[in-house]
Structures are given as C-alpha cells and as structure tokens.
Amino acid sequence: MKDRLSVWFPAGLLLLLALLTFWLDRVVQPPAPQKDGSSRHDPDYWVENFTATRMGSDGTPLHTLVAGKMTHYPDDDSTYLTRPHLTHYAKDQPPVHIEALKGQISRDGEHAYFTGAVKVVREAVRGKSELDMTTSYLHVIPDREYAETDREVTIRDGATWVTGIGMELNSKTRIIRLLSRVKGQHVKSPHP
Secondary structure (H helix, E strand, C coil): CHHHHHHHHHHHHHHHHHHHHHHHHHHHCCCCCCCCCCCCCCCCEEEEEEEEEEECCCCCEEEEEEEEEEEEECCCCEEEEECCEEEECCCCCCCEEEECCEEEECCCCCCEEEEEEEEEEECCECCECCEEEEEEEEEEEHHHCEEEEEEEEEEEECCEEEEEEEEEEECCCCEEEEEEEEEEEECCCCCC
16 A cells, blocks of 8 residues: 555646646636737727817807827727817917827827927917927817926027927916926017
C-alpha cells in the first residue's frame, strides 16, 4: 500500500498543479471580444455639409455650427467634425466665429473641442476693430458662453497683439484672461 501511495502521490500532485494552472489561466485572461460588432469603432452615420442652429426661447439664433463633415460613432457615442465653424450670437454684440481643422462634440452636446489651426474672430462693430485669436486647441461650452485653452494663444486687436500660454474667455462679460507667459505690444498710430 505504501508503494502505491508513493507512485500515485506525485501523479496526483502533478494533476492538481495542472488543474490549478488551467484555472488561474482562465481567471487572468481578458474576456473574449463580442462577436456582435459592439467592440468595433465604426461610424453609424455621417453627414456632409452639416449645419445646426440652436435657437433661444424668443426664436433668435444663439449659435450655429457648420462642418464639412460630421461623423458619429455608436460604441463611445463620440461625434467628430471636419472643418467646424461655430458662430455665437449675442444681443447687441458682434458675432464671434470659431473655426478649426477638426472638432469633437461631447456625448451630451454641451462641450465642443476644436483642434488644429483654431481661429476665433469677433467681428468689428461701432468703432471697435476686429479681434482675432489663434491657438492649436480650444474647449468651448456654448451655452455658458465660455472657452478655454491650455496652449499658446495669440490675440490681435487693431494695433495691439498679445501672446500667452493658457486662456479663459467669458463671452458674457467680454473678459479674456491669459494665464501665463504673457507678452504683448501696442503700436500707436502717428498723429497728423
């Protein structure tokens, strides 16, 4: 009996170790991908020459978004824009235009992210010159009339230019706040 135990004990131990290894392998492996297509990042729709306008309660436009192409992906509910142009309208204020090479809209539609050659232009009006800003990235919350960037920004207004790193723009108050490394120049026009 002792001889049988000494023969079967190592074999049983090896079998137990093999089963334990098999179980551990199953536990640590990631789940197999779904075969229903839910793990794919394919668009479910796209629209070319897209235009959308959000209206106020009085029927006047608040902002208009135009893009060369809008593509929606259902797996993460993301929306991407090609050549987006957002125009913000405010009562008794000149329109503000934001253009970029690319854009993305958040799931809830409350946030817009512009990237690549971003340009912001406030039209000239009543003795105010046109103001334009350029940066490589801009996060916009249209309903709050707010925009921000953590990248370099250049602002030109008539004979004045200012650069800085990081910016916060409140369109309601018309206050632009540069966050760091600010420098600028104002060139006075010669008097006759």
